[in-house]
Amino acid sequence: SSYFYAAMAVVTHARRIQIRPSCGCLPVPPAWLARQICSPCSGTQPSIVTNTSNDQDTPPQLPNTQQLSDRVVRILGRNPSRFTLTGTNMYLVGTGKRRILIDAGEGKPGVLQDLLEAMQMRGCTELEQIVITHWHHDHVMGIPELLAHFGTVPVRKYLPAGGLGDEVATAYPDGMFDPCEYLRHVPFEGLADGELLHTEGATLRIIFTPGHAADHVCLLLEEEQALFTGDNVLGWGSGTFQDLHLYMTSLRKMRDEQPRMLYPSHGPVVEEARAGMWLQTYIDNRESRIQQVIAELKAGPAGGLSLKDLAQRVYRHEPRVLTNPVLFYGACNNSRLVLDCLKKEGTCVQVGDNYLFRQGRL
Numbered sequence: 144s145s146y147f148y149a150a151m152a153v154v155t156h157a158r159r160i161q162i163r164p165s166c167g168c169l170p171v172p173p174a175w176l177a178r179q180i181c182s183p184c185s186g187t188q189p190s191i192v193t194n195t196s197n198d199q200d201t202p203p204q205l206p207n208t209q210q211l212s213d214r215v216v217r218i219l220g221r222n223p224s225r226f227t228l229t230g231t232n233m234y235l236v237g238t239g240k241r242r243i244l245i246d247a248g249e250g251k252p253g254v255l256q257d258l259l260e261a262m263q264m265r266g267c268t269e270l271e272q273i274v275i276t277h278w279h280h281d282h283v284m285g286i287p288e289l290l291a292h293f294g295t296v297p298v299r300k301y302l303p304a305g306g307l308g309d310e311v312a313t314a315y316p317d318g319m320f321d322p323c324e325y326l327r328h329v330p331f332e333g334l335a336d337g338e339l340l341h342t343e344g345a346t347l348r349i350i351f352t353p354g355h356a357a358d359h360v361c362l363l364l365e366e367e368q369a370l371f372t373g374d375n376v377l378g379w380g381s382g383t384f385q386d387l388h389l390y391m392t393s394l395r396k397m398r399d400e401q402p403r404m405l406y407p408s409h410g411p412v413v414e415e416a417r418a419g420m421w422l423q424t425y426i427d428n429r430e431s432r433i434q435q436v437i438a439e440l441k442a443g444p445a446g447g448l449s450l451k452d453l454a455q456r457v458y459r460h461e462p463r464v465l466t467n468p469v470l471f472y473g474a475c476n477n478s479r480l481v482l483d484c485l486k487k488e489g490t491c492v493q494v495g496d497n498y499l500f501r502q503g504r505l
Contacts, residue, residue, distance in 0.1 A: 203229075208258075218233040218248075222248065228409045240269060241342060242270065242271060244270050278356060279374070286326060287328075290329070298332065311323070347371075348362065354375060367403065370406065371406045371407075375390070376394070402418045402419075457478055
């Protein structure tokens with residue numbers, strides 16, 4: 144689930160720096176994240192401290208299938224990596240013979256059998272529909288296998304008016320994965336913001352939440368006041384985004400739903416009493432970075448600051464960032480994402496290669 148910005152996320156593993164494509168997760172230890180608040184090592188992500196009982200260096204392991212509530216079963220995508228954490232979470236929702244499946248995973252061996260066994264144990268014989276949170280490969284590549292087994296099942300996804308062409312090209316400049324080509328035979332049915340999906344025992348409300356991806360949606364399970372957060376908010380570590388302005392708007396929209404529980408696409412459930420705090424922490428940490436950039440623009444020269452100059456100011460207290468080309472690239476990329484957000488909000492303007500604070504906006 145992710146891409147150019149996620150691809151440039153800088154992660155630390157055994158003291159080595161690596162740049163890799165990401166599904167949209169930054170799977171680094173909570174304690175490391177706590178130490179790296181506002182650091183480029185967190186890529187385009189806010190730093191989130193989880194409530195793990197100990198200082199884990201890896202996300203908690205999850206079983207292949209698990210009953211999470213009376214109406215929610217999680218099926219693990221069996222695609223663990225440092226970017227998908229323990230794998231992509233698929234969710235079987237409802238209480239009847241026909242239920243809704245949220246996300247399709249990558250089609251890894253054993254996942255379909257896990258799903259079938261989970262369904263059989265609970266008296267479920269059919270999928271009423273398959274709902275996709277967003278287009279990234281670890282959420283959609285399992286669709287063909289599911290349709291081959293279950294036959295004609297509606298596959299639902301938000302269909303942005305502008306399509307996904309630019310985002311896909313940015314995510315996979317080498318053409319490694321094209322969801323439109325891969326799924327050309329799948330007759331997607333569009334989702335609408337605010338649409339209600341009904342199945343026995345469950346009502347899901349679609350919430351359009353772009354930022355991580357242009358077509359990203361969350362789903363509110365009304366019977367539990369629980370939110371399926373997709374990749375916007377994870378259950379461990381922090382997430383990535385393509386558009387900070389949209390991402391912040393979506394995070395606030397998610398928070399304002401006041402969910403009691405979060406079912407993320409990666410990582411464990413965020414339990415009751417922590418959901419609101421978890422969402423607010425994502426917002427607060429990203430807002431902190433935005434305010435830091437604004438402060439540097441205000442203090443800058445009349446002619447403004449170049450991206451490089453701005454990054455050097457923002458990270459001036461982190462010499463290893465300034466002296467390491469990989470980390471400094473990440474710092475520049477992070478700063479550019481914030482500047483793009485501020486330009487959309489009218490808080491800064493770009494003149495040539497320089498950025499200036501726009502007086503009177505704050």
